[in-house]
Each structure stands twice: as structure tokens, then as C-alpha cells.
Amino acid sequence: MDPLLSGDVGLAEILIVLLKVVVAFAALLIGVMLMVWFERKLVADMQNRLGPNRAGPFGVLQTLADGIKLFFKEELSPQNADPFVYRLAPYLSLIPAFLVFAVVPIAGNFSGDNDGVVTMFGHETLMQVADPQIGILLVLAMSSVAVYGIMLAGWSSGSKYPLLGSVRATSQMVSYEAALGLSVATVLIVAGSLSTNLIVDGQAGGRWNLWMTGLVPFVVFLIAGTAELNRPPFDLVEAEQELVGGFHTEYTALRFAMFFLAEFMNTVTMSAIIVTLFFGGPSGPSFGLDGWFADYVLGFGYFFAKLLVFLFVFVWFRATLPRLRYDQLMDLGWKLLIPLALGWFLVVAAVKVAIDTTWNVAVVLGVAAAGLLLGGMLLKLAIRSGSEHRTDEFVGGDR
Amino acid sequence: MRVEMFTFLLAGLICLGGALGVVLFRNTVHNALSLVATLFGVAVLFIAQEAYFLAAVQVIVYAGAIVILFLFVIMLLGVDRADQMGVDPIVGQRTAAVVFGVAILGLSLVALLSGPEVVTGTPATTAALSSDIPDVNQIGEALFTDYVFAFEITAVLLTIAVVGAVVLARRSDGPVIDEDEFDGTALDALALEEPSDVGDPDQDTADGADPGSGADETDPDDLEEASR
Numbered sequence: 117m118d119p120l121l122s123g124d125v126g127l128a129e130i131l132i133v134l135l136k137v138v139v140a141f142a143a144l145l146i147g148v149m150l151m152v153w154f155e156r157k158l159v160a161d162m163q164n165r166l167g168p169n170r171a172g173p174f175g176v177l178q179t180l181a182d183g184i185k186l187f188f189k190e191e192l193s194p195q196n197a198d199p200f201v202y203r204l205a206p207y208l209s210l211i212p213a214f215l216v217f218a219v220v221p222i223a224g225n226f227s228g229d230n231d232g233v234v235t236m237f238g239h240e241t242l243m244q245v246a247d248p249q250i251g252i253l254l255v256l257a258m259s260s261v262a263v264y265g266i267m268l269a270g271w272s273s274g275s276k277y278p279l280l281g282s283v284r285a286t287s288q289m290v291s292y293e294a295a296l297g298l299s300v301a302t303v304l305i306v307a308g309s310l311s312t313n314l315i316v317d318g319q320a321g322g323r324w325n326l327w328m329t330g331l332v333p334f335v336v337f338l339i340a341g342t343a344e345l346n347r348p349p350f351d352l353v354e355a356e357q358e359l360v361g362g363f364h365t366e367y368t369a370l371r372f373a374m375f376f377l378a379e380f381m382n383t384v385t386m387s388a389i390i391v392t393l394f395f396g397g398p399s400g401p402s403f404g405l406d407g408w409f410a411d412y413v414l415g416f417g418y419f420f421a422k423l424l425v426f427l428f429v430f431v432w433f434r435a436t437l438p439r440l441r442y443d444q445l446m447d448l449g450w451k452l453l454i455p456l457a458l459g460w461f462l463v464v465a466a467v468k469v470a471i472d473t474t475w476n477v478a479v480v481l482g483v484a485a486a487g488l489l490l491g492g493m494l495l496k497l498a499i500r501s502g503s504e505h506r507t508d509e510f511v512g513g514d515r
Numbered sequence: 516m517r518v519e520m521f522t523f524l525l526a527g528l529i530c531l532g533g534a535l536g537v538v539l540f541r542n543t544v545h546n547a548l549s550l551v552a553t554l555f556g557v558a559v560l561f562i563a564q565e566a567y568f569l570a571a572v573q574v575i576v577y578a579g580a581i582v583i584l585f586l587f588v589i590m591l592l593g594v595d596r597a598d599q600m601g602v603d604p605i606v607g608q609r610t611a612a613v614v615f616g617v618a619i620l621g622l623s624l625v626a627l628l629s630g631p632e633v634v635t636g637t638p639a640t641t642a643a644l645s646s647d648i649p650d651v652n653q654i655g656e657a658l659f660t661d662y663v664f665a666f667e668i669t670a671v672l673l674t675i676a677v678v679g680a681v682v683l684a685r686r687s688d689g690p691v692i693d694e695d696e697f698d699g700t701a702l703d704a705l706a707l708e709e710p711s712d713v714g715d716p717d718q719d720t721a722d723g724a725d726p727g728s729g730a731d732e733t734d735p736d737d738l739e740e741a742s743r
Binding site for chain 1: 542544545548551567568570571572574575578579580583586587590591649650651
């Protein structure tokens with residue numbers, strides 16, 4: 117719990133919370149603006165082009181120019197659109213993207229017994245907008261709400277390509293949410309708490325969940341997260357060659373800008389969540405420093421450096437990987453990522469129990485690995501025989 | 516207290532409004548969206564009762580999966596137009612609905628107005644569980660110690676339901692439209708007249724391919740084309 121809200125809540129506490137909300141909102145918007153520029157510049161570099169270079173130094177104001185242009189364009193709505201849902205959908209996409217960022221700790225000193233608590237205007241608080249008990253479950257809940265924005269946008273446009281795009285998006289996001297949730301569950305077993313503050317605190321001193329959970333959940337989370345964001349190579353949702361522009365084909369002006377904003381905001385937040393879950397968030401060596409420098413500058417510095425790595429990785433994915441076919445996408449999600457995440461979850465749980473009950477960890481690990489292997493082989497056998505069975509039916513029914 | 520009252524009234528209003536919307540809207544998608552509003556209202560009420568985990572699960576499972584599934588069916592089957600409301604599938608279902616609805620309302624009112632101890636004999640829980648242990652830990656401990664048998668039985672039930680759904684959904688009749696999904700091993704089972712057909716020099720030269728490399732470099736797509 118945030119120590120700010122543990123006692124009586126007066127005007128000062130409310131003002132501090134408001135300040136945090138406004139700062140987080142503004143920081144996220146500016147971050148998104150820079151992210152769009154970063155992505156365009158980086159993709160341009162990787163494709164041997166210049167990228168935006170007119171507005172401002174190195175074209176850094178290009179996003180602002182595009183935003184202003186979109187702001188002054190005319191709002192069109194298709195004749196067959198469902199007017200209310202058509203207007204609602206962009207907000208359903210944008211608001212969850214904002215809310216997720218509320219639980220991400222972006223600064224604070226986690227070394228020693230500090231627990232990331234900072235002192236702001238004489239009040240102790242955490243450097244995140246909210247630290248609810250359910251912490252990371254809020255992230256999962258918001259990512260499932262975000263599906264509505266895309267789904268309803270496609271449906272309410274009253275046009276076939278957006279509908280196809282949104283049907284693809286929904287099945288993709290719902291499928292990969294399972295893998296995402298299972299890899300998060302492994303982190304939760306190691307951390308022993310849902311609160312993002314406690315998850316980061318448990319990783320202080322270099323005990324990053326990246327290796328505490330054995331690398332596999334991170335890989336699953338990264339792939340499932342990319343699919344959840346509908347970013348390349350999982351961008352079947354808006355595959356230009358097939359669907360014109362996907363679910364937002366019929367959207368113009370500010371409403372389109374909202375989808376665009378939500379997409380990039382989700383990229384930034386997903387990177388922030390990865391950093392929080394697997395890379396210790398704002399924790400890092402404090403070099404014996406204390407006070408505001410360690411709380412704000414060092415903490416935010418560590419967080420931002422780690423964040424930047426994943427923003428780069430997402431752009432890198434986009435520039436280098438070709439798009440998956442729809443059946444490959446579903447195979448990867450259901451036949452590989454979910455069983456892998458589930459199996460790994462069981463192994464980590466077994467090891468955790470072994471440590472708690474002072475069993476021989478090596479024996480437990482061996483048994484668990486053997487079980488995992490056996491389960492994997494059974495699954496492979498089941499998939500193979502299922503596919504052969506279908507082929508038999510195919511032959512019998514068709515000829 | 517004022518905050519709690521305000522939260523309760525607002526969330527209650529959203530719940531009721533959503534529930535009315537489910538019944539009254541003509542458009543199926545609007546009905547489903549109203550259901551989402553109700554589910555969110557209930558989630559807020561859970562949070563007001565300090566049942567954070569229930570609130571999160573409410574949103575993730577009901578709003579995030581079940582209603583999405585409803586919408587998916589509505590979109591794919593295109594049942595977004597008003598259905599025929601004139602004919603009842605079950606005879607007398609409207610009368611029965613009214614009777615049972617009024618009966619449940621009456622029962623709830625009696626239980627509510629007659630005080631907290633009349634119905635079950637034990638006092639109703641009216642206050643939030645004041646405990647330092649987070650509710651996630653409490654639920655987890657209860658599920659995996661006292662109620663582990665019920666929990667496992669539920670898991671088995673769900674598995675059976677999934678298997679049943681798969682079995683029911685399997686149909687062997689009708690033409691298969693996703694031929695290209697099968698990989699090489701499956702294609703072998705298709706009893707194509709392979710080597711003689713593919714390795715046939717005439718056909719290969721007709722296709723403009725190199726006759727020498729045609730035999731060993733056949734990928735499934737070539738096999739298929741050759742057999743046609």
C-alpha cells in the first residue's frame with residue numbers, strides 16, 4: 117500500500133495524488149510523442165532512409181505537426197456506422213492505455229530498506245500513481261478491456277475490412293492474453309505478491325526476475341506482449357495488403373489520432389511493464405547515495421535506460437521480422453507459448469515448494485524437468501495424431 | 516461514510532442502468548455493451564467491499580472473456596439486427612418470466628426487510644473483512660486447503676466441458692477448406708499419386724522447371740499442383 121494513503125487523508129494528500137496523476141499523464145503523452153519520432157527515425161535508419169527531418173531539430177517535432185494536422189481535419193463518419201459505438205470506441209482504446217501506466221513505478225530508491233518510498237513535500241509516498249493490492253491484475257484487466265476498443269471500432273464502422281480486422285484482433289488478443297497471464301503468474305510465484313511496488317522491491321540488488329524465473333517466462337511475455345500490442349510481426353489486425361488499414365480504416369481526424377496514440381502508448385506501457393516485471397524497474401545500485409538524487413534522478417535514470425532498451429527492441433522487431441500467417445499465429449500462441457508457459461509455471465512452483473519445505477532442490481528440479489519433457493512429448497504426439505486424424509476424415513469426406 | 520455511500524449509489528446506478536439496457540436495447544451489440552457496464556458496476560461494488568481480487572477477476576473473466584465471446588458470435592454470425600420477437604421459443608415463457616421475477620423480488624424484499632438473522636439464523640456479514648492479510652492470500656489459502664477437493668472437482672468439470680465442446684464441434688462431413696494448413700506428413704496420407712506423377716519429365720518441362728531437380732525438391736504445394 118502507498119504510505120501516503122495509510123493514515124488520514126487530508127487536502128495535502130489529495131493534492132499530491134493529483135500532482136502525480138497530472139505528471140504521469142503529461143510524461144506519458146510526451147513519451148508517446150517522442151516514441152513515435154524514435155520509431156520513425158529508427159526504422160528509417162534500419163531501412164537506409166533519413167526519416168522525418170523537417171520539423172524541429174532532427175525532425176523531433178514531426179509528431180506534434182502530425183497531431184495538429186489531425187486535430188484540424190474534418191471528422192467523417194460512414195453512412196452505415198453505428199453512431200454511438202463509433203464515437204465510443206476510440207476512448208475505450210485510449211483510456212485503458214492510460215490506466216495501465218498508473219501502476220508502474222517509475223522512480224524511487226529500492227536499495228537497502230528503502231522500499232522505493234520517497235518523501236514528497238514532507239509526505240512519504242511511492243513514485244507511482246497507485247499501488248493497489250491487485251497491482252499486476254489491473255494490467256491484465258485493462259489489456260482485456262482494450263480489446264473492446266478495437267473490436268467495437270471494427271464493428272461499428274459498418275464496413276467489411278474493419279470488421280475483418282477487428283475479428284482478427286479480438287481472437288489474437290484473447291488468445292495471447294492466456295500466454296501473457298501464465299508467464300506473469302510465474303513472476304508472481306517468485307515475487308509472492310501482486311503489488312508492482314513489492315515485485316520491484318523483491319528484485320532489488322540484482323535479483324532480477326529475468327533469471328529468478330529462468331528466462332522462459334520473459335521470452336513468452338515478450339512474444340505474447342508483442343502480439344497483444346498488435347505490433348509487427350503480429351500486425352495481422354491492420355495488414356495493409358489485405359485489409360486496407362484494419363479496424364481503423366474508416367476513422368479520420370482526431371478519432372484516428374486517438375487509436376494511433378493508444379497504440380504507441382500501449383507500446384510504451386508494455387515496455388514499462390516488462391521492465392517492472394523482469395528487470396527490476398527503477399531499482400539499481402545506489403552507490404551509497406541517499407536523498408532526492410537517489411530517489412528521483414538515479415531511480416528514474418535506471419527505469420528510463422531499461423525502458424529504452426525495450427522500446428528499441430519493439431522497433432527492431434518491426435523493422436526486421438516478416439508478418440506471420442494467421443494459422444502460424446494461432447499455432448504459436450496455442451500450441452507453443454501456452455503449454456510452455458504453463459509447464460514452466462509448474463516447474464517454478466515445484467522448485468519454490470522444494471525450497472520452502474527444504475526438499476532436495478536438485479531432485480525436485482530433475483523430476484519436474486522430466487515431467488515437463490514427458491508432457492511436452494505427449495502434447496506433440498496429441499497434435500500429430502490429431503492432425504493425422506483430421507487428414508483421415510479429410511480423405512474420407514472429400515473423395 | 517459519505518464517500519462509500521456515493522460510490523455505492525453511483526455503482527448501483529451503473530449496474531441497474533446496464534441491466535435495463537440489456538433488456539431494452541433493440542441492437543444485440545448494445546445489449547452486450549450494457550452487460551459490460553453492469554459487470555463494471557459490480558466490480559466497483561466489490562472494490563468498495565475491499566474484495567479487490569474478485570473485482571479484478573470480474574473484469575478479466577466476465578468483461579474480458581465472456582462478453583467478448585458474445586460479441587464475437589454476434590459479429591461472426593451477423594445477428595446484429597433485431598430478431599423476430601413475435602414468436603416465443605417456449606410456450607408461455609413470458610408469463611413464467613413475470614411470475615418468477617416477481618417471486619424472486621418478493622423473496623429478496625422479505626429477506627432484506629425482516630432483518631439480518633431471520634433467513635439463515637446467523638448474522639449477515641455487513642462489514643468489510645478487516646484484516647492485514649491481502650484478500651488474494653486469503654482466497655488462495657482457503658481454495659488450496661479447506662476447499663481443495665471442491666476446487667479440483669470444478670477443474671475436472673471445466674476440462675470435461677472443454678473436451679465435450681471440442682467433440683461436439685468436430686464434424687467430418689462437408690468439404691475441407693483449409694487444405695494448405697496440412698504439412699508434408701499429412702499430405703503423404705492423402706494418397707496422391709506421387710513420384711510417378713511429379714517426377715514425370717513431360718509435366719516438369721511443361722511447367723518450365725528443371726527436370727533433374729524436380730524429384731527431390733518437391734514441397735507440398737508443388738505436389739498438390741502436380742496432382743491436379
